[in-house]
Amino acid sequence: xxxxxSKAARLLRKQGSVSSLSSSDVYxxxxxxxxxxxSADGLKKNQNSVxxxxxxxxxxxxxxxxxxxxxxxxxxxYQMTPGRKFPSxxxxxxxxxxxxxxxxxxxxxxxxxxxxxKTISEVIKARVKELMIPRFxxxxxxxxxxxxxxxxxxxxxxxxxxxxxxxxxxxxxNNSLFAIAQxxxxxxx
Numbered sequence: 032x033x034x035x036x037s038k039a040a041r042l043l044r045k046q047g048s049v050s051s052l053s054s055s056d057v058y059x060x061x062x063x064x065x066x067x068x069x070s071a072d073g074l075k076k077n078q079n080s081v082x083x084x085x086x087x088x089x090x091x092x093x094x095x096x097x098x099x100x101x102x103x104x105x106x107x108x109y110q111m112t113p114g115r116k117f118p119s120x121x122x123x124x125x126x127x128x129x130x131x132x133x134x135x136x137x138x139x140x141x142x143x144x145x146x147x148x149k150t151i152s153e154v155i156k157a158r159v160k161e162l163m164i165p166r167f168x169x170x171x172x173x174x175x176x177x178x179x180x181x182x183x184x185x186x187x188x189x190x191x192x193x194x195x196x197x198x199x200x201x202x203x204x205n206n207s208l209f210a211i212a213q214x215x216x217x218x219x220x
Contacts, residue, residue, distance in 0.1 A: 110166070110220070113195055117167055117216035122199040125158045126212045130203035134175075139208040144175040151175075151212065159214055170215040178209045191217055 133151050137143070156171040174185065189196075195218035203210045 113166055113218050115164075117164060117197045117199075117218075118162060119197055119199040119216075121162060122159055122214050122216070123201050126155055126199065126201040126214060127203070129155050129158065130201060130210050130212060134203055134205065134208065134210055137205070137208065139175075139177040144208065148173045148175045148210075151210070155212060155214060164216065166219050167216045168219050170217065171212065172215075173210060173212045175208055175210045178204060178207060183209075185211060187213065189215065189217075 129151060133147060133154070137147070152171045152173040155173070156169055159169050159171070172187075176183070196216065198213055198215045200211065200213040202212075
C-alpha cells in the first residue's frame with residue numbers, strides 16, 4: 032500500500048466512513064495474484080498483485096442508525112400569536128360526521144364502547160390534523176355512555192391563553208347510548 036493510499040484510508044476513517052477490513056459485509060479485497068497474506072498493518076496484500084479496497088460511507092449504509100448526526104438546532108420564531116385562528120366550525124362539523132358515522136346504529140355495550148371511544152378519538156384527531164392548522168396542539172376526548180333518561184353534567188378545566196386557545200364540541204344520541212366529543216386547539220408558541 033502506498034503512502035497516498037494509507038493517507039486516504041486514514042482520512043476516510045476520520046470523516047466517518049468505514050474503511051477497516053474487519054467487516055466482510057462492507058469490504059471486499061480484490062485478489063489479482065495467486066496468494067494473499069496479511070501485512071503488519073492488518074491489510075491483506077497479494078503477492079505479485081495490487082491491493083484494492085472499497086469503502087462505504089455511513090450515509091450509504093441503509094441499516095445504519097443515524098445517531099452519529101449532531102442534533103439540529105432551530106432558531107426561535109418569536110411568533111406569539113397564530114397566523115390564523117382555530118377553525119371551530121369546521122372542527123365541529125368533523126366531530127358530528129364522525130360520531131354519526133360510527134355510532135348511528137350501535138347499541139350500548141361497555142367493552143365495545145370503551146374501544147369505540149378510543150377509535151373515534153383517533154379518527155377525529157386525524158381528520159382535524161388534515162386541516163393543516165399550524166402551531167396548534169390537538170387534544171381529543173370522547174365519552175360514550177348508556178342512555179337511561181338520566182342527567183349528566185360534564186366539566187373540564189385547563190390552563191390556557193383565552194385569546195388563542197379554543198375548543199369545539201358536539202354530542203350524539205340514539206336510543207341506546209350518548210356520546211360527547213371535545214377537541215381542544217391549544218396554540219403552541
